[in-house]
Amino acid sequence: MTKHGKFTIRIYGIIINDSNEILISDEFQLGTKMTKFPGGGLQFGEGTIDCLKREFQEECMGQEIENIRHFYTTDFYQKALFYKNRQLISIYYLADLKPPVKFTVSTQPFDFEKLENGSQSFRLVKIKSFNPEEFTFPIDKLVFKLLKKNYN
Numbered sequence: 001m002t003k004h005g006k007f008t009i010r011i012y013g014i015i016i017n018d019s020n021e022i023l024i025s026d027e028f029q030l031g032t033k034m035t036k037f038p039g040g041g042l043q044f045g046e047g048t049i050d051c052l053k054r055e056f057q058e059e060c061m062g063q064e065i066e067n068i069r070h071f072y073t074t075d076f077y078q079k080a081l082f083y084k085n086r087q088l089i090s091i092y093y094l095a096d097l098k099p100p101v102k103f104t105v106s107t108q109p110f111d112f113e114k115l116e117n118g119s120q121s122f123r124l125v126k127i128k129s130f131n132p133e134e135f136t137f138p139i140d141k142l143v144f145k146l147l148k149k150n151y152n
Contacts, residue, residue, distance in 0.1 A: 005085040011051040012039030012092045014071055014143075020151055021124040022144075023097075024135075025059070026110045028119040030082055033110060034136035037092065037143070038122070048091050056095075059120060064098040072143050081137070090139045127151045 015023035080086035
């Protein structure tokens with residue numbers, strides 16, 4: 001039996017600084033506040049690393065990244081939350097920000113002027129003390145728990 005559906009592929013960057021803090025993104029999209037890893041959707045004809053570089057350029061004021069290495073790819077069925085009949089595949093890469101840092105990092109969640117579609121802010125949070133339940137999406141919670149095991 002063949003089931004018809006489509007895939008949504010998302011590419012995310014895990015940035016860890018020398019103080020063992022990770023970069024997270026607070027966003028308002030599709031009428032929803034969300035806390036997640038920075039990144040976004042793979043476009044047709046684009047490679048996964050090219051997607052990650054593009055996303056950082058677009059979201060982080062032209063920020064370049066380097067030392068990109070694979071961390072995790074979804075290895076179970078995850079229904080896409082915002083799309084009917086879609087399976088989500090998420091790919092996570094560890095990466096470093098290429099100096100200088102070109103975007104603002106806040107200490108407050110959802111630190112943007114207006115709550116409108118596309119609003120975004122960034123935070124650095126301590127790996128040891130951050131609660132994975134603050135992430136909006138189940139896959140980000142899982143990836144953070146895997147990451148935390150490596151940085152204890």
